[in-house]
Amino acid sequence: MKLYTEPELSFEQQNKIGVLLVNLGTPDAPTAEAMKPFLKRFLSDARVVELPKMLWYPILYGVVLPLRPKVSAANYARVWLKEGSPIKFFTEKQTAGVRERLPSSLFIEYAMTYSEPSIAQAIAKLKAAGVGRLLVVPLFPQYASSSSGGALDKVFKELQQQRNQMSVRTVSRFYNHEGYINALADQIHHYREQHGMGDKLMFSFHGIPLKQHQAGDSYPNECRATAKLVAEKLGLSEQDYVVSFQSRFGRGKWIEPSTQTLFNQLPRQGVKKLDVVCPGFVSDCVETMEEIAISGREEFYAAGGEVYHYIPCLNANADWLDALVDVIKENLLGWLKYDLEDLK
Structure with missing residues (x-):
């Protein structure tokens, strides 16, 4: 060293x-060329993919990096701002x-x-x-x-x-910090005041593999704790909201329920108007703006949903x-x- x-x-x-x-x-730009080194750094981290290198690297270099950058770049292109x-x-x-x-x-x-x-x-x-x-x-x-x-x-x-x-x-x-909870609850309240209230509020968090949780990662517990605290601030009952997990990657089992699965199930269960917020992200990004605000809307409507609102992240909220x-x-x-x- x-x-x-x-x-x-x-x-x-x-x-x-x-x-x-x-x-x-x-990535520096919404292109496959810029996406590849970013994905390489991200998916080479043993914290992100907990597989032995001799098993994971042939998949990463032989399958993921040749194919995934083009798909991911297209998703970024849908939400790229004029500021970058x-x-x-x-x-x-x-x-x-x-x-x-x-x-x-x-x-x-x-x-x-x-x-x-x-x-x-x-x-x-x-x-x-x-x-x-x-x-x-x-x-x-x-x-x-x-x-x-x-x-x-x-x-x-x-x-x-x-x-x-x-x-x-x-x-x-800081999942239970009073200021963060209050800011999040106020963001949701003000949005629903302006745009109307759905039949249910979905708290969609980024997912993690189930094995990571079973090995001691407290993440899903903290996600549910955040949702419960915000729901209490908003005066919601347990029937008024649902906690889900998005952004699955690979074939392994991830924590449930899946956000994407619920987009297909909820309309059949009578939830025709859905509000979605992503409290695990403090900044809007491709996972919120494309995966939830755009693709999520398309999936919900295709399943029979009628009104879909994505509530933006806290971003620069004062x-x-x-x-x-x-x-x-x-x-x-x-x-x-x-x-x-x-x-x-």
């Missing part, structure tokens, strides 16, 4: 506080919003686990600015080994190579940014001289 050469800064200059927000990542990738655009806006709400003495950056700006690039930038105390906040409310775990692995890998290591704190989850800042402040106590009363 090779250690980095440190910036030429004095001890006092290396004691600043930084905050690193981390999201998943994105949706997830990158909204993460940048969130980072700017956090900067505006925190003291200028703090250094706020964002990074992507599987694209640029990379975690290594962001940490190097913070280090060069004199940051010696770092708070890392993966932007995944519910902890999953394949999302928050993968992001934090890369942070710890960078620490291993630092000669003069930073002090680091991490926020592995209440959400206030909540994210509260998460940051609460985890900086002792580094920043805040009293608990100041956080209310």
Whole structure:
């Protein structure tokens, strides 16, 4: 292991506080050429695909990477913004919003686990600015080994190579944080006030393989806890909402119920008007904008549904940014001289 050469800064200059927000990542463009290296980085991570390399790599390099980039690029092309990738655009806006709400003495950056700006690039930038105390906040409310775990692995890998290591704190989850729950409930309430209320509200979270949950990943439990807390804020009964899991990949068994399966079943069960929200994503992205807002609508209507509303992610919602800042402040106590009363 090779250690980095440190910036030429004095001890006092290396004691600043930084905050690193981390999201998943994105291809640089909605093309197969740009999609392939992004998928390669993502699907090569043992946190994402928990198979021995000798079994998985022949499939990855022989089947997935030759075929999948074209399909995925077409999905990205359906939702690509004039500003570029949706997830990158909204993460940048969130980072700017956090900067505006925190003291200028703090250094706020964002990074992507599987694209640029990379975690290594962001940490190097913070280090060069004199940051010696770092708070890392993966932007995944519910902890999953394949999302928050993968992001934090890369942070710890960078620490291993630092000669003069930073002090680091991490926020592995905030699925039940009051500010996040309130912002989410208000987002849903205001949307339904403007567009009408469906027969049922679907909370669709990204899925994970069942084996990961059975091995100890608490993700689906945290997803259901988030949905329950939001439903209580909205005054919904258990019959008024459903929790489901989307984005299956491969042939293995994933946690149930499947979002896509419910799109086909619910109309036959009398649910003709459906509202869908994706609380596991704080930024709209291809999984929400294409898979749910576009393809999900098509599947629901094809199955006999009549009214379908996709409720956007929190994105740059002011209440959400206030909540994210509260998460940051609460985890900086002792580094920043805040009293608990100041956080209310």
